[in-house]
Amino acid sequence: MSDSPPAGAGSSGDRAATLTRRQSYERRARRRATLVAAGSTLAVVLALVILVPLAPGWEAVRKSFFNGAVFRETFPKLLEAFTLDLLIFAWSAPAIAILGLLIAVCRDVRAPALYPLRLFAIVYTDIFRGIPVILVVYLIGFGIPGLGLPRPWNSPYIWGSLALILTYSAYVAEIFRSGIESIHASQRSAAMSLGLSQSDTMRFVILPQAIRRVVPANMNMLIALQKDVALLSFIGPVEILRQAGVYKSLLANFTPYVVAALIFLAVTVPATRFADHLMARQARQRS
Amino acid sequence: MSKLVLEKVTKSFGDNTVCRGIDLAVADGQMVCLIGASGSGKSTLLRCMNLLEPIDDGRILLDGIDISEPGLNPQPIRQRIGMVFQSFNLFPHMTALDNVLLAPRRVHRKSRDALMGEVTDLFRRFGLADRMTHYPDQLSGGQQQRVAIIRALAMRPEIMLFDEITSALDPELVGEVLDVLRQLRAEGMTMVLATHEMGFARELADTICFLHEGRILEQGPPDAIFSAPQHDRTKAFLRRLTA
Known part of the structure; x- marks a missing residue:
């Protein structure tokens, strides 16, 4: 497009028209944040599901509190x-x-x-x-x-x-x-x-x-x-x-x-x- | 005879004395402009005239009757004196029309229908006929201030007080509000203004009062005050404005 585009900006002209540099950076950051949040939540849930039943009284609690x-x-x-x-x-x-x-x-x-x-x-x-x-x-x-x-x-x-x-x-x-x-x-x-x-x-x-x-x-x-x-x-x-x-x-x-x-x-x-x-x-x- | 007379009015808030013995006479149909730096007591003086602030000493006479008598019910007096504020103070939960109708309906006990003709006329006269059903936040500052003026006029006041009504407006909106004042002036309304619009004051006022630290240092016709101020403080104030 222009004669001397600033480094990195002119890699593809049509993409730059739809998404500015900042927007694509923010989109990457958002994706990363979502992944991290999902990963850590999953880890905590897994830990609870695995660890709580290991407690000695779990069977009794399950029967008296969560009886289907x-x-x-x-x-x-x-x-x-x-x-x-x-x-x-x-x-x-x-x-x-x-x-x-x-x-x-x-x-x-x-x-x-x-x-x-x-x-x-x-x-x-x-x-x-x-x-x-x-x-x-x-x-x-x-x-x-x-x-x-x-x-x-x-x-x-x-x-x-x-x-x-x-x-x-x-x-x-x-x-x-x-x-x-x-x-x-x-x-x-x-x-x-x-x-x-x-x-x-x-x-x-x-x-x-x-x-x-x-x-x-x-x-x-x-x-x-x-x-x-x-x-x-x-x-x-x-x-x-x-x-x-x-x-x-x-x-x-x-x-x-x-x-x-x-x-x-x-x-x-x-x-x-x-x-x-x-x-x-x-x-x-x-x- | 003078419509409104102030005699040696003093007013203080705690240790802060804002008015130090003010004498002023406003004749019927006259326009008086109060000028002076912020903090010189202009706004407080206007609020005293409308009995929004009780005065400490002195007297305020409306048509020769002392309205500053302690213990007097201020309501019927305020109905005769309209006031417009710097910050418009429209009621934000009502349309422009309801803002205007509220006081006449409640105070004069007139029905909406009985008032509609007169009020519609007011809106039309000030170019707001198509804004009657708008809420204040849908109006520009200039329009809001014009509605506030209409609201005060709807009570058919005998005298109007204006407290720096253009100071909160964007410069391009000041003109439309000043035009309203011109119109009122032409209709012979008695008015007292606190203002920073020197050009306007010079053009239309009958009397200019220069206030400094709670006193009227100098008063007279605009030409005298603006062209040949006597007092050093007045000179300094006017110089700062034109500089």
Whole structure:
């Protein structure tokens, strides 16, 4: 092509047109990296497959944790029990979102007459973020029905869900509050300069932006909630964890717990990926 | 009679005194330009006029009524005073149209339909009729700033404050925003601007105020200030700009 091509660049003119020197270098580097990654992963997997069964107790563990027959027998019933987890999740999640938002807004009220609200929000988040979930589940799940309430108000479903709702609202409220605080003061100035009231400014300008901004963080809370629903098994409802416990005693085998774990993973892994995706998209938009 | 009067206004943030006794009178239909180095107190002064910042001492009179009275509800006052900011501050989650409609709907309790005619006219007048349904991030800086001006005008303010509204714009977009100001000037809007656009200030302002360290060192008609500045600081400031 040219009279004096730089060394190495002119080896074939048409290839240079489709792929620059850098591109072909990067493609080689990528291929090499993939090969190395595949090789090292294979080595680790092989080591596990060969070494773990060499452990003296492996045979016993395999029988009690990875028993195919037990797996097939318990899977359908456990999956059914899991729908109860989903149900508890489904009514708790919206309640958490609403309560969390209310508490976050309460923490931001400025009017002195409303100071009790603000104090309440502060105390609330301190208390419920400071107690382990399982303790709240016990205290509310056993304590309130202990008042001798008539059916259906003594149901552990109601009070167990309430325990989750109260605890998670405290965390979600903090997430919303961080969202509210992340909105630049100039947005508030602009709204105020137009003569909007404090509450209209919050409702139409600050909150819509803040809520959008914390969607990914709240997704992570939902995933944690989905797992913590299993804690209700300690106060009665026969959901997946308790059902697995029943099977464990019945069949003298731990495989049902592994089944339960797999069922949880089938839900939480895609949900986590989705949350990551949302977060990455938001990071792209804001940069 | 003066539309807006400032008497010995002082304002400080902690130990930092930003306005040290400012006297200023803005007559109805007048355009006043505040000039001076950054940090001289121009923006703070504008924010005080709109009650976004409470003043420490002195008085601010709107139509002869003291609006700086502590404890006064600032909302009805702010509705009468429009403000446009350097960084546009459009609401990013709303279309240009909804940005403009929000305040009249909530504050004046007018319906969308009742407002549409008037608001569409505003968009058309400032050349943005085809951008009404765009979101702020789909608009250029100049367009965003023009929407911000329309948003303030939709409240039918009696006076407009502009805080360095062209400073964040690419040079080629400054003109379209200044044209809007020219238009408003021709319509007789009372305006106070903090600006670095000296050519523009000289062309259109009735009064130029030179601020230095929280004081108005010199004020007068543009020709006097730009051609024959009296104060050494003013001379130095203008020299630096033209150098």
